[in-house]
Amino acid sequence: MKHLVLGSLCLFLTACGSDNDSSSTEPPAPTTALVSFSISDAPVDFAESVNVTYSSITLKSDGDNEDDDSGLTIPILDENGNPTTITINLLDYQNGDEKLIISDTEIAIGEYSNLILNTSGCPQNQNGSTDSCWVEDDEGIKPLKTPSNKLKLGAFSVSSEAVQAYTIEFNLRSSLVETAGGASYNLKPHGVRVVDSESVGxxxxxxxxxxxxxxxxxxxxxxxxxxxxxxxxxxxxxxxxxxxxxxxxxxxxxxxxxxxxxxxxxxxxxxxxxxxxxxxxxxxxxxxxxxxxxxxxxxxxxxxxxxxxxxxxxxxxxxxxxxxxxxxxxxxxxxxxxxxx
Known part of the structure; x- marks a missing residue:
């Protein structure tokens, strides 16, 4: 009889120990987050439209070459989930309005050395095509250059929050520059900021x-x-x-x-x-x-x-x-x- 009681007691203590072990186990820390990016603009007074074609965003980590295709590239997708490009007139998205270009993409949590907004088909000289990137001012339509079709916007971090949203805000009074005596324009990264959409005022x-x-x-x-x-x-x-x-x-x-x-x-x-x-x-x-x-x-x-x-x-x-x-x-x-x- 004593053996039976002792056996039951051991079973009880073992069960208790198992419960304690399971309750102390914590779920693994998240390693990725869902991140979205939108485009917005602060107004400029000398243009009727500022049109830019975008293809993707690249996140560079320490050790990645800033000038090659290394890093994590996140394409803009069409409604069927295929990589595409999108042309946006920045003047359509002012005073807090914004255009969503990348939605709920899973990205590794951590620090990135550079966020690059990749444009597509922007001319690289004053005589280039105005099919993909152009400015319309009071003199007509003019080519809009972006440096190597890449706007390098600097360091960026993804936190452990499950869902995050960011806005790429263009201050065109800083980033849009007349060139070639007014025959064309340059769009520079100077004056372009990446901000947390949820916390801004x-x-x-x-x-x-x-x-x-x-x-x-x-x-x-x-x-x-x-x-x-x-x-x-x-x-x-x-x-x-x-x-x-x-x-x-x-x-x-x-x-x-x-x-x-x-x-x-x-x-x-x-x-x-x-x-x-x-x-x-x-x-x-x-x-x-x-x-x-x-x-x-x-x-x-x-x-x-x-x-x-x-x-x-x-x-x-x-x-x-x-x-x-x-x-x-x-x-x-x-x-x-x-x-x-």
Missing amino acids: SIAGMVDVNLLNVGENCATVYEDNTDHGKVVYLYAGTIAEGDIMGDEFDPDTAQEPIADNVVMPFASDTLVYNDELELAMYTYHFAHLPPNTYTVAFSCSAVGDDSVEYNEITIADPAEQVHQVVVAEAQDVIQNFTETF
């Missing part, structure tokens, strides 16, 4: 019509009368004492040296006259902004601000038209510019 507002002509140089008229110089500039963080809010420039290609205290804009936006509102007004809009403190400043005299050289434009103009704005995750902030007395 925005800053938008109106500009008092009385501010359009009260600054130091607001009466300046550009030679072709298409650049009216009414621009809101956005800077990441606060502007330190002694620093200068810079206009659009590219530090990698500017011909003139730029002082260390000139702060490069995060983005800029020309005013739009919005007559669809109850009270017609001039408005601006910055979308897809990561959570941060920002400085916004209006200039009525930003005539001739190109995306390469620092033009020493007065910002803010009028001088008091500058504000600090905090954007929290997924928050839309209103910041108006109004005349002060």
Whole structure:
């Protein structure tokens, strides 16, 4: 009888031990995530359309050659799941609108040294074809070049979250450049950002019509009368004492040296006259902004601000038209510019 009791007790303890072992077993950590990519744009004031054909996205890891076909290439797929290309007019996707190009693709979690947006058929010189990539301005249709049909956008990471969505945001006032005396355009990676679609916010507002002509140089008229110089500039963080809010420039290609205290804009936006509102007004809009403190400043005299050289434009103009704005995750902030007395 004692043997029977002891045997039963051993069975009971063994069963308990098995339960403890199974309860302490944790599921393996995920090694991949589902990732989507969309295209969006911040407006540009000198083009009627900016059309680009895309084929895929390549993620480079450390050790991959930046100039060959190594790395993970994710093709754009048609409705049947076959690799294809897609042509997008960037001006169709502004003020927070975006175009999904790659949906729920399984990607290994980790750090990538470069994200490359691959274009297709973009001309490589001013006389190239306008079949796949082109800009339409007030003079007609012109070739649009991308460097080697690759826009290299820098380091990128995929986290352990199961589903992630990213937006590739073009700031065309920074990335689109006239070339060959205005006969063609270049689309550069400068001014193109990859942001987490789920956490970004925005800053938008109106500009008092009385501010359009009260600054130091607001009466300046550009030679072709298409650049009216009414621009809101956005800077990441606060502007330190002694620093200068810079206009659009590219530090990698500017011909003139730029002082260390000139702060490069995060983005800029020309005013739009919005007559669809109850009270017609001039408005601006910055979308897809990561959570941060920002400085916004209006200039009525930003005539001739190109995306390469620092033009020493007065910002803010009028001088008091500058504000600090905090954007929290997924928050839309209103910041108006109004005349002060």
